[in-house]
Amino acid sequence: MKHFEHEEDFHSKDRKQFRKQRKLAQKTDRSQFKKSDQDSPIEKPMEGLQRGRVIAISGEGASVDFGDKISLCSLKGLMKKKISKVKNIIAVGDWVKVSDEGGAIAQVEPRFSHLSRSDISGRKEQLIAVNIDQAIIIASIGSPPLKPALIDRYLIAANKGAMHPLIILNKIDLFETSSEDEKLRYREFISAYEPLGIPIVSVSTHTRIGIEALSHLLQGKTSVFAGQSGVGKSSLLNACFGLKLKTGDLAIKTTKGSHTTTTATLIPLPGGGYCVDTPGIRSFGVWKLCVSDLKAHFREITAVGENCRYRNCAHQEEPACAVLKALATGEISTLRYESYQHLVQEIKNTSKYTTWR
Secondary structure (H helix, E strand, O other), X not given: OOOOOXXXXXXXXXXXXXXXXXXXXXXXXXXXXXXXXXXXXXXOOOOOEEEEEEEEEEOOEEEEEOOOOEEEEXXXXXXXXXXXXXXXXXXXXXXXXXXXXXXXXEEEOXXXXXEEEEOOOOOOEEEEEEOOOEEEEEEEOOOOOOOHHHHHHHHHHHHHOOOEEEEEEEOHHHOOOOOHHHHHHHHHHHHHHHHHOOOEEEOOOOOOOOHHHHHHHHOOOEEEEEOEOOOOHHHHHHHHHOOOOOOOOEEOOOOEEOOOOOOOEEEEOOOOOEEEEOOOEOOOOOOOOOHHHHHHHOHHHHHHHOOOOOXXXXXXXXXXXXXXXXXXXXXXXXXXXXHHHHHHHHHHHHOOOOOOO
16 A cells, blocks of 8 residues: 655545555455454464453453452553454453563454444444353343343344353242233243243242252353343342342332443352353344344244245235234234334344345
């Protein structure tokens, strides 16, 4: 790529041609991958580095566990300059190589799994946790209300990130005092989601129903607790393992939880295993959500949709729509159908061209 020594040299050239040359040079330039590209092998590993695991990230740096000590480390300069669509270069759960001088992270090892979401701009992927065996998706009964559509988003993200998902329905002790609508929603959720083959455990930290079963599922595995604010993620970890993580109360006026956990943290569990306790969220955008993701996750809708009259049936108001017929007869769950349509609309809003078959 040609460099211009003076500003007037640049303005004397064709701007469009210059931009084309610059893009071509960026595509063929491999220097940006020398130390930090997850997909490209490092031919000459740096010597004299310590290996550790990132257990937390803050504004001051990354806390790295080396086995015998935990140190606050920084990112090496060249890693900060890496061009990537990932918002954060490192994440909780990363195995990294750290230089002795200044405790700077010089390398990040390849990841075998990850949980991520779209950042607030929708243009970059935000890593929540990496190198995780299972995603523990936590919802609650009534307070805050059960949100199947949010659970579907987590399930799709877990599948895209190569993690085994589990669904935990917390606060089951509130079931008897819940409204009839909430009870019906819970029963319909169980009926619709059990056939997916995903383990579902109803628990309560107050009565300890299901706590032993949840503890057993976490033993010896590295898990990430994910869910909206106020569902009781930290409380469940406390109940399962006698930890003393900070917990908060639900805001009564909004029925939304407060962000008691402010940063994701990798926590060693008594008896073996780890768990990442993450801050609660109120919305979750799946990174690069596409049609194939919906077809894979909503298998019952995809299968029935093959019988629709029109090839590009949206399953909304079309005549002879097999999905709408199955919805009317109860063959397809209303909860699943509503979640599906929300995600379909999200894809249409972010993509100019959408082909459904």
